[in-house]
Amino acid sequence: MTVAVITIVKGRRSHLRAHLSSLTRSDLRSVDHIVVAMGDPSVKTTVEQVNSPAHVVDIEHSAAEPLPLAHARNIGAAHALHRGADILVFLDVDCIASPQLVQRYRTAAKRNDCASALLCGPVTYLPAPVDGPSAINILSSFRNPHRARPTPADNRITKSENYDLFWSLSFAVTASTWRSLPGFCEDYAGYGGEDTDFAWTARAQGVGLRWIGGADAYHQFHPVSDPPLEHLDDILVNAHIFYRRWRRWPMEGWLRAFEEMKLIEYLAHEQRWAIRKRI
Numbered sequence: 682m683t684v685a686v687i688t689i690v691k692g693r694r695s696h697l698r699a700h701l702s703s704l705t706r707s708d709l710r711s712v713d714h715i716v717v718a719m720g721d722p723s724v725k726t727t728v729e730q731v732n733s734p735a736h737v738v739d740i741e742h743s744a745a746e747p748l749p750l751a752h753a754r755n756i757g758a759a760h761a762l763h764r765g766a767d768i769l770v771f772l773d774v775d776c777i778a779s780p781q782l783v784q785r786y787r788t789a790a791k792r793n794d795c796a797s798a799l800l801c802g803p804v805t806y807l808p809a810p811v812d813g814p815s816a817i818n819i820l821s822s823f824r825n826p827h828r829a830r831p832t833p834a835d836n837r838i839t840k841s842e843n844y845d846l847f848w849s850l851s852f853a854v855t856a857s858t859w860r861s862l863p864g865f866c867e868d869y870a871g872y873g874g875e876d877t878d879f880a881w882t883a884r885a886q887g888v889g890l891r892w893i894g895g896a897d898a899y900h901q902f903h904p905v906s907d908p909p910l911e912h913l914d915d916i917l918v919n920a921h922i923f924y925r926r927w928r929r930w931p932m933e934g935w936l937r938a939f940e941e942m943k944l945i946e947y948l949a950h951e952q953r954w955a956i957r958k959r960i
Contacts, residue, residue: 682768684712684787685761688735689753690774691719691742694727696901699811701733703777706817712783713764717757719748736760747871747915751879754849755864762856769859773850776804776898777817781835785896786853789838797861798889799880800853801846802896803832810902820899833894841890847880851898858888866926871915874923877931908938917945917954924952 686704690697697716704714714735718724720742728735738760742749754771761769768790772778782802789795803826811817826832830846833839849865862883869875880890909916916932916939923931930936936954939945946957 684768685766686714686770687757689717691721701731706780715757717753751865751867751869751875770853775901779897782896789893798891802851804898806900807902831892835895837894839892844880844884849876872912873916874919908935
């Protein structure tokens, strides 16, 4: 079964280099790599500099607009299918792939109980930047998967009913299952909500959710705020889109945190969140 790894990116040059390098350590037989550059011509240069066989797809994006994450993933999937992929692996540019990530997803996708499911692997968030290509070889010693999500042992698979735990930074799906879904909803733009929406859409259509032991990825360090203040506007817009589609608020932890910081307020009579104070 042919696997295509799909990565979307803008900027993140050092992260992209480590990401590309990690995939060269994987079993690359029958593996294609689609890198979707969102308005960033330097991506193709970076791919060439590390001698990666990745196929770069350029889409337009204005710096003044939120990143078209949902659209970029859909474009990447379309190119992967056109190039003959049987399995789609979506891997965030911030993620370094473990040597066995591709093979664990491929093996799982062949199982009858996983062929029509979303397949998610464990992700370890690294506490510091990766220092050079040689550091990639010792990442397993830092393995500490996110505690809020299932972490099956290597070569084990765990079934889950909690679709809120789905994340788009590392997951796989068979081509037939992807075609049965409408893809990521492109009403969303910028940060937050589109991956949970994708998971809820899958659940509504009877697509399962499985956690794949051994399909480990390592999320590279970069400064973040908690809650993510720099994404406040995107999160608020996307939260309202999600509410209109599902009659439930997503990202409630962040919304409540913004509320406690007196940045937003909930207008109950209008059933919406509103900006109270600009940062």
